[in-house]
Amino acid sequence: MSNENTNSIADGCVVTMHYTLTLDDGEKVDSSVGREPLVYLHGAQNIVPGLERQMAGKAAGDKFEVKVTPEEGYGPRVEGAEKVVGRDELPPELEVQVGMPLSAQTSDGAEVTLYVTAVSEDSITVDMNLPLSGKNLNFDIEVVEIRPATDEEKEHGHPHGPGGHHH
Numbered sequence: 001m002s003n004e005n006t007n008s009i010a011d012g013c014v015v016t017m018h019y020t021l022t023l024d025d026g027e028k029v030d031s032s033v034g035r036e037p038l039v040y041l042h043g044a045q046n047i048v049p050g051l052e053r054q055m056a057g058k059a060a061g062d063k064f065e066v067k068v069t070p071e072e073g074y075g076p077r078v079e080g081a082e083k084v085v086g087r088d089e090l091p092p093e094l095e096v097q098v099g100m101p102l103s104a105q106t107s108d109g110a111e112v113t114l115y116v117t118a119v120s121e122d123s124i125t126v127d128m129n130l131p132l133s134g135k136n137l138n139f140d141i142e143v144v145e146i147r148p149a150t151d152e153e154k155e156h157g158h159p160h161g162p163g164g165h166h167h
């Protein structure tokens with residue numbers, strides 16, 4: 001972020017913003033409106049690539065819509081990545097809910113995250129796809145504040161302070 005242009009979003013800016021995320025069918029997935037705004041470090045891949053790319057050059061007070069394709073969002077959906085798991089294969093104390101991430105190990109010992117997509121009395125369905133993969137993301141954005149990142153924030157790759165990381 002250069003000194004003569006501190007008003008628009010560029011690499012090395014800490015951006016505070018409100019967002020509402022909806023899918024093409026109108027389903028509202030998430031929103032910061034009425035909650036704490038989102039704070040991120042621009043250029044550090046804190047947010048999905050398609051959103052970050054389209055935030056560049058925007059100024060505090062700007063309100064706009066951003067459309068992000070799966071390729072620049074949570075990736076394309078991989079078919080056949082779903083698996084039904086019997087309740088008897090799960091720890092009995094585990095309370096499973098749709099949308100919940102579960103860690104599992106593949107046969108070669110790699111750690112993978114699976115997302116619960118369905119729950120029934122004797123089994124659950126898990127999917128290796130991220131819940132939002134394969135979907136267009138429609139963001140309503142309002143830029144609240146832009147400030148230069150500190151050296152420590154740049155080194156860590158995330159913002160500190162209110163709305164940021166606490167160590």
Ligand code: ZN
Binds near residue numbers: 158167
């Ligand atoms: Zn940090």
